[in-house]
Amino acid sequence: MSKEKLTIGEVSKPRFEFRTFGREFDVAAYLMSRLSVPVPRKVWERNSEEIYIVSKTNDVNNTKIRDGKMDIKTFVQEVDGLEQWNPLMKGEFPIKADTLKNDVFPAFKVEGLPTLDKDEYTLEEFLGMVNNHPDLQAVNVEKERYGYMVNDTICEYAVVYINGASLVTVNSESTEIDDIKKTIGDLELDGVENINYLQAIKRVIGMSDKKLAN
Amino acid sequence: MVTTIQPRYEFRVFGNNLKKYEDKIEELSEKEMTREMDSIYLLTPWKRKNNVKIREGVMDIKVLEQEMDGLEQWNPFLVGKFPLKADVIKSVVFPALGIESPVFERKKYTLDQFINEVVCIDPDLAVAYVWKTRHAYTVNDCITEIAEIKVNGAYIKTICVESEDPAKVLEAKKLLKMGDNIENVNYPLALKRVMGLTKLPGYWNKIDF
Numbered sequence: 001m002s003k004e005k006l007t008i009g010e011v012s013k014p015r016f017e018f019r020t021f022g023r024e025f026d027v028a029a030y031l032m033s034r035l036s037v038p039v040p041r042k043v044w045e046r047n048s049e050e051i052y053i054v055s056k057t058n059d060v061n062n063t064k065i066r067d068g069k070m071d072i073k074t075f076v077q078e079v080d081g082l083e084q085w086n087p088l089m090k091g092e093f094p095i096k097a098d099t100l101k102n103d104v105f106p107a108f109k110v111e112g113l114p115t116l117d118k119d120e121y122t123l124e125e126f127l128g129m130v131n132n133h134p135d136l137q138a139v140n141v142e143k144e145r146y147g148y149m150v151n152d153t154i155c156e157y158a159v160v161y162i163n164g165a166s167l168v169t170v171n172s173e174s175t176e177i178d179d180i181k182k183t184i185g186d187l188e189l190d191g192v193e194n195i196n197y198l199q200a201i202k203r204v205i206g207m208s209d210k211k212l213a214n
Numbered sequence: 215m216v217t218t219i220q221p222r223y224e225f226r227v228f229g230n231n232l233k234k235y236e237d238k239i240e241e242l243s244e245k246e247m248t249r250e251m252d253s254i255y256l257l258t259p260w261k262r263k264n265n266v267k268i269r270e271g272v273m274d275i276k277v278l279e280q281e282m283d284g285l286e287q288w289n290p291f292l293v294g295k296f297p298l299k300a301d302v303i304k305s306v307v308f309p310a311l312g313i314e315s316p317v318f319e320r321k322k323y324t325l326d327q328f329i330n331e332v333v334c335i336d337p338d339l340a341v342a343y344v345w346k347t348r349h350a351y352t353v354n355d356c357i358t359e360i361a362e363i364k365v366n367g368a369y370i371k372t373i374c375v376e377s378e379d380p381a382k383v384l385e386a387k388k389l390l391k392m393g394d395n396i397e398n399v400n401y402p403l404a405l406k407r408v409m410g411l412t413k414l415p416g417y418w419n420k421i422d423f
Contacts, residue, residue, distance in 0.1 A: 023369055134337070137410045165368035165408045166230055204368045205409045206340050212367035 016082040018180050019171035020192050021160070021200040022214035028170045028187040029146075029157040035186055036148035036155065043147030050143065051127070052201055056135040058109040061088060062198045064141075068093045068123055072107050081194050082180055093123040100126070110135045139163060139201050151183045152176065162204045167212065169200070221279050221289035222357070223383050226374040227396055228404040235373050236360050238390045243351035243358065255342040256311060256333060257402060259411045264310040265402050271296045271325055275310045284398055285380050296325040303332070313338045342366060342405040354386035355379075365408045372404070 053063040060075040062085065074088040089103045097116040105113050114129045121129075130136045142161040149155060153174035160167050172183040184190060192213050195203075202208040227235070254268040263278035265288065273293040280287045293306055300318035308315035316332065323332065333339050343366055351358040356377040363370055375386045397415070399407075406412040 021367075023364065023367065131413075139410050140414055161230065162368055163408045163410055163414060164228070164230070165365050165370040167368050204366045206342060206366055209334075209341075 013175055014076065014084055014086050015154075015173045015175050016079065016084050016177055016180055017171060017173040017196070018082055018184055018189075018194050019169060019173075019196055020189065020213045021167050021169045021195045021203075022212045023167065024214060025157065025168050025170045025189075028189055029168075031187045032148045032150055032155050032157055032170065035150045037150075039147055039149050043145075046143075046145045046147070048143050048145070050141045052139045052141055052197065053108065053130055054137050054139055054198060054201055054205070054207060055108040055110055056207055058107070059198060061107040061109070062196070063104070063107060064197075065093075065123065070095065070104070072104070074107070079177055080181065082177055083194060083196060085196075093126065094120040095126065096120050108136060137205060137207070139205060141197075141201070150186065151179045153179045153183045155183065155187075160200075162201055165204065167200065167204070219290060220378040221287050222376045222378050223282070223285040223287045223380040224374060224376040224400070225285050225383055225387055225392070225398050226372060226400060226404075227392070228370055228372045228399050230370060232360075232371050232373055235390050235392065239351050239353060239358055239360060239373070242353050242389060245349055245351060247350040249348050249350070250346065251348070252343065252345045254329070255344060255402065255405055256307075257340045257342060257406055257409070257411060258311055258313055258338055259340075259406070260312060262310075262312045262402070264312070265400065266307065266310055267401075268296075268325065273298065273307065275306070277310075278400075282380055283384060284394065285383055286398060286400060287380075288400075296328065297322040298328065303328070311339065340409060340411060342409060344401075344405070354382050354389055356382050356386045358386065365405055368408065370404070370408065372401075 048066055051065040062073045064071055070091040072089040073085040076084040076086050088107060091099055097119055100121065101113065101116055110133060112133065127138050130138045140163050143158050145156050145158040147156050150172065153172040155172050158169050160169055172180045174180050195213060199208065200212065203210050203212055251269060256266040265276040267274060272295045274290055275293055276288040276290045278286055279289045294302060300321055300323065303323065304315045304318065316336065320327065329341065333341055345364040346361050348359050348361040353375060356375045358375050361372050363372060375383050377383050407414055
């Protein structure tokens with residue numbers, strides 16, 4: 001069976017991902033830049049502002065809002081320490097009360113659905129509901145992302161600001177597990193913990209007492 | 215001999231791009247010392263006039279005495295070294311945090327016992343683990359510092375100017391070109407913003423704030 005050719009910025013079948021977060025990944029970032037094939041100019045550097053909704057009781061659904069659009073991914077499986085996530089739901093604000101009731105709040109896996117007495121809700125109204133819920137928190141995340149392609153895997157080095165405090169992250173993602181494993185080795189990241197966005201954010205905001213990779 | 219601590223007036227900023235102020239400090243002062251330390255801050259979502267932290271096994275509380283001309287005057291007092299008596303935790307620490315004291319199962323608590331058995335199970339309390347690299351300077355006779363800090367592993371910088379004499383701090387601010395529009399942010403407030411325990415002002419999450 002031939003491998004699917006990945007193209008940065010385009011939709012593929014669900015990918016496996018290795019990602020980690022810490023204070024410093026200079027060596028991995030350098031190796032990534034040197035080992036990368038040329039990539040499209042549009043992914044050289046990308047900046048974005050996002051809001052992640054984190055829930056004390058959920059580690060399997062990852063909810064983020066960018067440019068007024070909500071995107072929920074769900075954890076599918078872990079193979080050899082790599083994580084596979086699938087899109088679960090996409091929505092746009094103003095968002096229907098039915099969507100909040102049937103799709104969004106169930107994904108947070110919290111008790112106590114807020115009273116929904118309107119047909120639809122703006123982003124500000126939704127964030128108000130989140131911030132009033134004792135088990136939910138909205139977290140501001142700014143990203144400066146630098147894209148690469150190593151061993152046919154989509155790679156990225158990024159500086160991430162979580163409520164204003166900075167971290168760096170490196171990742172490798174692909175439909176092909178062996179390509180990611182080779183990339184982890186080539187970037188000298190063997191043995192480094194796979195930490196996804198949800199976990200990194202929870203660690204910074206104190207919802208989890210685990211440490212970051214460095 | 216009884217030593218009286220004179221509470222200092224403080225002006226502090228946090229951010230990721232404070233280079234213009236750092237350059238000015240280094241222009242006006244030699245670096246005198248660098249110290250590394252870790253601290254544990256205890257936080258609640260509510261606005262309190264207390265800064266409760268543990269460093270090297272010792273708990274201290276700073277009380278916000280007053281705000282004047284955009285400066286904050288903080289008065290420190292020592293609670294004690296762990297193990298701490300439950301009575302002290304109940305009568306001093308929880309009132310300072312502004313939350314109801316739980317029922318204590320021990321008469322004394324080590325730091326680990328206090329964190330794991332008292333703090334972590336209280337839904338109204340959050341813990342910030344803070345690692346600081348503090349560089350000391352003197353500007354206009356004020357204690358001045360540039361510090362790199364990690365808040366639960368995430369990085370941010372802070373600059374502080376403090377003195378017992380508020381006029382000296384205000385003059386130091388002018389020398390450092392810190393305008394009246396720059397917000398004075400104390401440690402508990404900065405930590406609460408990073409941890410999402412309080413609303414972020416619009417400028418806070420900007421990379422160049």
